[in-house]
Amino acid sequence: MYEYIKGRMDFVGPEYIVVDNGGIGYQIYTPNPFSFSHLMGSDVQIYTFHYVREDLIALYGFQSREEKALFMRLLSVTGIGPKGALAILASGEPQQVVNAIENEDEAFLVKFPGVGKKTARQMILDLKGKLQDIVPDYFPNLFTPEIEDQSNELDEAILALKALGYSDKEIKKVTPALKMENLTTDQYIKKALQKLLR
Known part of the structure; x- marks a missing residue:
């Protein structure tokens, strides 16, 4: 529904960020909210995915279209919900995740929170051979936070x-x-x- 949202970074918390657009604060769940800390008060563009379920309506946000695409692929796997997909993306090592899927490395995949042997096997069955288009330019280095206390x-x-x-x-x-x-x-x-x- 929403491809992206442009606005001012208004809040950064442990689970989500808030982007102010036209006086409306959009609560957006991201894999690693604190990677946006240095952008507080600045104008940003966040690629978004609008998730709708009977008991949940939420916006998920990403730094790139590639990151968003991988999130959507992960959601297509039985047993992986938004929280699990965010935890996998938050590792910051997408190449390792893709390699584990391609090499059928269940031992690596089960280390993620909420991913058991059954889910790891399902990830391999559903995604092996289908992620090459996402990996090459993945996670562009758009943000270089300054070191604080x-x-x-x-x-x-x-x-x-x-x-x-x-x-x-x-x-x-x-x-x-x-x-x-x-x-x-x-x-x-x-x-x-x-x-x-x-």
Whole structure:
């Protein structure tokens, strides 16, 4: 229904962003909301997918058409809902996901929150050989957040990981390694997910 929304970045939270367009604030769920933190108050263009179900109407947003396309492909898999698809995209490593599907690597896929063996097998059956058009120019480097205070950035990253479904126990395992680095929130999240998915 909506291809994209242009407007001013009004809010960034652990699960969604709010884009103000003509005085209307659009609540948009994204794979990694904190990657938009540095755009607060700026004009943005977010590619959107309008999801409608009996008990849920929501807008999901992405930095590129490719990211949106992969989200839609993931939604087509039985057993994967919007939250699960966002968690997979939030890893920031789409090539790894595609490789796992192409190589039938169930062990890698089940590391994502909400993806069990049955769902991993279904992903492979439904998507193998159908994602090549998405991968080449995937995740263009459109955003380069500036490094801010480490404690705030790390706290935001931890909130985002919890929103993606990771437990406190899982997060505590990777936190010590993260504290040794000075990164942006987006970089902390990607680094944590890489460690959690090993």
